[in-house]
Amino acid sequence: MKTIISLVLVSFVTLVSGSFVCAEEILRQEGELIIKFKAQSQSGEEDILKVLADIISFHHLKNTLEEEKEVKVLNSYAWANIHHVQIPEGETLEHMIEEIKKLDEVEYVEPNYLFHVGASTEAMDYQEAAVQSSASSGGTQSGQALASGGQSVTVAVIDTGVDYTHKAIAPYMWVNTGEIPGNGKDDDGNGYVDDINGYDFVNNDSDPYDDHYHGTHVSGIVLSLQDSLNPVIKIMALKFLSKDGYGSTGDAIRAIDYAIKNGAKVLNNSWGGGGYSQALSDAIVASYNANRVFVVAAGNSSIDVDQYTSYPPSYLIPNMITVAALDSSTNLAWFSNYGPISVHVGAPGVSIYSTLPHQKYGYLSGTSMATPYVAGVAAMMLSQQPELMHLQVKKIIMDTSVSNASLQGYIGRGSVEPEDAVTVASSTTPDTNIPPYEASSAPPSWGSVAQKGGQAGMGCGMISELYADNDDFTSSSGMSLFFLSWPLLFVLMLKIFLLNRRQKFVFRQF
Numbered sequence: 001m002k003t004i005i006s007l008v009l010v011s012f013v014t015l016v017s018g019s020f021v022c023a024e025e026i027l028r029q030e031g032e033l034i035i036k037f038k039a040q041s042q043s044g045e046e047d048i049l050k051v052l053a054d055i056i057s058f059h060h061l062k063n064t065l066e067e068e069k070e071v072k073v074l075n076s077y078a079w080a081n082i083h084h085v086q087i088p089e090g091e092t093l094e095h096m097i098e099e100i101k102k103l104d105e106v107e108y109v110e111p112n113y114l115f116h117v118g119a120s121t122e123a124m125d126y127q128e129a130a131v132q133s134s135a136s137s138g139g140t141q142s143g144q145a146l147a148s149g150g151q152s153v154t155v156a157v158i159d160t161g162v163d164y165t166h167k168a169i170a171p172y173m174w175v176n177t178g179e180i181p182g183n184g185k186d187d188d189g190n191g192y193v194d195d196i197n198g199y200d201f202v203n204n205d206s207d208p209y210d211d212h213y214h215g216t217h218v219s220g221i222v223l224s225l226q227d228s229l230n231p232v233i234k235i236m237a238l239k240f241l242s243k244d245g246y247g248s249t250g251d252a253i254r255a256i257d258y259a260i261k262n263g264a265k266v267l268n269n270s271w272g273g274g275g276y277s278q279a280l281s282d283a284i285v286a287s288y289n290a291n292r293v294f295v296v297a298a299g300n301s302s303i304d305v306d307q308y309t310s311y312p313p314s315y316l317i318p319n320m321i322t323v324a325a326l327d328s329s330t331n332l333a334w335f336s337n338y339g340p341i342s343v344h345v346g347a348p349g350v351s352i353y354s355t356l357p358h359q360k361y362g363y364l365s366g367t368s369m370a371t372p373y374v375a376g377v378a379a380m381m382l383s384q385q386p387e388l389m390h391l392q393v394k395k396i397i398m399d400t401s402v403s404n405a406s407l408q409g410y411i412g413r414g415s416v417e418p419e420d421a422v423t424v425a426s427s428t429t430p431d432t433n434i435p436p437y438e439a440s441s442a443p444p445s446w447g448s449v450a451q452k453g454g455q456a457g458m459g460c461g462m463i464s465e466l467y468a469d470n471d472d473f474t475s476s477s478g479m480s481l482f483f484l485s486w487p488l489l490f491v492l493m494l495k496i497f498l499l500n501r502r503q504k505f506v507f508r509q510f
């Protein structure tokens with residue numbers, strides 16, 4: 001009996017903390033900063049090294065060449081005048097930020113924040129399934145295959161990578177035709193050597209293979225929207241989340257930059273977290289200016305993101321489509337974030353069957369799974385009408401979605417209707433004039449809350465559902481056996497939580 005009570009207690013504590021698990025700490029990459037110089041300064045790499053070396057030498061009262069070399073520019077983005085730098089050991093980020101801020105040439109400087117693919121309970125989310133016979137191309141259940149035969153559209157899956165050898169994915173991988181595989185050269189001059197199917201920004205190599213499983217599952221959902229007889233979607237694998245599910249602002253920006261420059265029209269972002277990052281916001285604005293559709297997971301903290309900041313959803317850049325997760329009855333999933341301003345539509349996100357690495361399939365739940373559904377719909381629309389503007393794609397997806405009583409007041413519109421969206425898109429005249437980007441009219445308190453890091457929840461993309469007894473996944477998850485022993489209790493507690501929450505909803509609605 002004692003054991004049961006303590007199990008209940010542990011479950012309860014985990015349940016309570018689980019709601020906030022993504023909000024506990026804003027993680028950052030030690031020793032790294034992201035700096036934006038003002039437009040007029042046009043600082044090259046040499047100038048940045050000099051400026052930073054000056055600060056350091058002031059601090060150390062030394063000015064040797066060796067020390068100057070300790071500062072390393074990891075990446076530079078000319079389109080935004082943003083530079084990702086590594087500072088020497090012994091320098092604190094706080095000191096560097098404080099000093100760099102004083103410089104006239106600098107518009108802003110910020111830490112390199114870390115993101116995570118899901119909550120700490122990720123080991124429970126995986127349930128392997130036998131391959132189901134399915135009419136859809138990817139062998140996944142999420143999408144209804146849409147009849148089409150349009151132009152090929154590339155979807156960048158900015159995630160943990162993709163198992164590009166999976167039989168349901170391999171034929172639909174994006175291929176960089178300007179690159180000769182394995183010759184050790186950057187044949188197309190895009191800055192990356194041998195980048196055939198995308199790139200791995202975590203390990204800095206040309207192999208974006210999925211050493212987690214999240215990105216492979218997401219990719220299968222994107223592909224599930226197309227008709228296997230007339231495939232039009234290509235997956236560009238951009239790995240910026242590690243095998244443990246972590247990634248940084250700097251690498252997210254590189255992935256977004258790569259997607260824009262290499263022709264992906266739709267960017268799938270089933271991840272979230274971090275503090276407010278002006279640099280990440282600038283990268284999303286760059287995708288806006290390049291006419292890309294930027295699809296974002298609302299997050300799984302069960303919070304109102306109109307009230308509490310959660311990134312990326314709270315950036316509110318107009319080409320973003322932020323997606324909530326719905327259950328099979330098109331009700332808001334219990335874990336899904338919501339907010340009628342920040343969250344635009346809902347899509348299936350509970351127990352979604354899709355591809356997993358090593359020719360496997362399985363079920364996962366989360367706004368991570370709802371997001372690629374919408375990315376797939378956007379790609380199908382663009383295959384029919386390639387010149388559509390991002391805001392047209394978004395408007396059609398929102399206008400054709402169907403709301404119901406349970407969604408009203410929680411998400412901006414309703415449940416995405418793929419067939420209607422594609423039909424309307426194919427008969428819509430493209431408007432190629434992209435309006436200039438104007439910052440969203442977010443409540444002033446948002447900015448200040450965000451700057452202080454006082455957010456209520458991060459946009460974790462994936463939630464746990466059912467635990468796996470599969471060795472491949474439990475062993476890599478690093479979770480102890482103890483934690484794997486109470487999922488049923490956990491689910492039971494969640495159901496109690498869900499019931500209570502639903503009742504509150506009823507009171508609010510009446």
Ligand code: CA
Nearest residue numbers: 186188190192
């Ligand atoms: Ca290349």
